[in-house]
Amino acid sequence: MISHPSRHCTVELQALPSRIGQVRRIVSAQLRYWHMDVLIDRASLGVTELLSNVHRHAQPDKTCTVELELLLDRLKVSVHDHDPRLPVVADAGPLATCGRGLAMVAAMSESWGVLPDDPGKVVWFTLPAPSAAEPAAWDRRPHLTAAGPDRPRFTEVALVDHVAEVHRPEPAPARSAVPG
Numbered sequence: 523m524i525s526h527p528s529r530h531c532t533v534e535l536q537a538l539p540s541r542i543g544q545v546r547r548i549v550s551a552q553l554r555y556w557h558m559d560v561l562i563d564r565a566s567l568g569v570t571e572l573l574s575n576v577h578r579h580a581q582p583d584k585t586c587t588v589e590l591e592l593l594l595d596r597l598k599v600s601v602h603d604h605d606p607r608l609p610v611v612a613d614a615g616p617l618a619t620c621g622r623g624l625a626m627v628a629a630m631s632e633s634w635g636v637l638p639d640d641p642g643k644v645v646w647f648t649l650p651a652p653s654a655a656e657p658a659a660w661d662r663r664p665h666l667t668a669a670g671p672d673r674p675r676f677t678e679v680a681l682v683d684h685v686a687e688v689h690r691p692e693p694a695p696a697r698s699a700v701p702g
Contacts, residue, residue, distance in 0.1 A: 531590040537576035537603070538584065545588055546570060552590055553597075561597055561649050564630050565590075568647050571623035572601040575645070578620075580605040592651070596632060600646040608636050608643055 531552045535541045546566045553562050569588060576586045586603040611628065614621035627634050631647035 529592040533588045535586060535588070536584045537573045537580065537586050539577065542570060542573045542577070545573060549588075549590065549599075556592055558592070558597065558652060560652055564649055565597060565599055568627050568631060568649075569599055569601065571627050572599075572645050572647075575609060575623055576601060576603045576605075579607070579609070580642075581607075593648075595651050596648045597651055598646060598648050600644050602639060602642060602644045604642040606638065606642055608638065609645060 531548070533545055533548055535545060546569065549565050549569055550562045553559060553565060573586070573588070577584060580586070580603045583604060586601055589598075589600040589602070591598040591600070609624055611624045612621035614625070624634075627647050632650050634645075634647035637644045637646070
């Protein structure tokens with residue numbers, strides 16, 4: 523089930539490898555819809571790590587819910603599963619092939635945490651939202667400057683009813699240098 527209220531998105535799933543990729547695409551699409559493209563890579567990485575932990579460790583089942591919340595100045599990503607055991611940041615050795623996921627989430631996020639939640643727990647992280655001072659690409663306005671003595675105050679604009687069609691000749695067919 524997927525819900526998309528204006529500032530909230532929830533996805534329920536089984537944390538299986540094939541579904542994790544689908545959730546990454548949903549997260550990317552939702553962040554594009556919210557004009558938060560700059561957060562896509564970090565949010566996708568974080569949700570992948572949290573869902574991988576559910577897949578690897580959660581008992582008795584792999585059912586979970588991913589939630590995106592767009593708050594005033596940050597994005598909050600949460601994963602709720604039904605396993606009450608709380609995760610711990612591991613001190614993975616240099617040759618370890620796993621055990622770095624939560625450390626990576628902690629390093630790339632603004633904040634993160636774990637809350638017990640009956641049944642199970644919620645693991646979450648936040649990312650700072652793009653600055654309100656920096657308008658999104660879709661909301662940019664022309665930059666207007668004050669008129670100076672060397673600049674006219676108004677610019678004349680001519681409107682036309684139609685644009686003349688530009689005729690471009692079609693390229694000639696290729697000819698072989700080999701006779702025959």
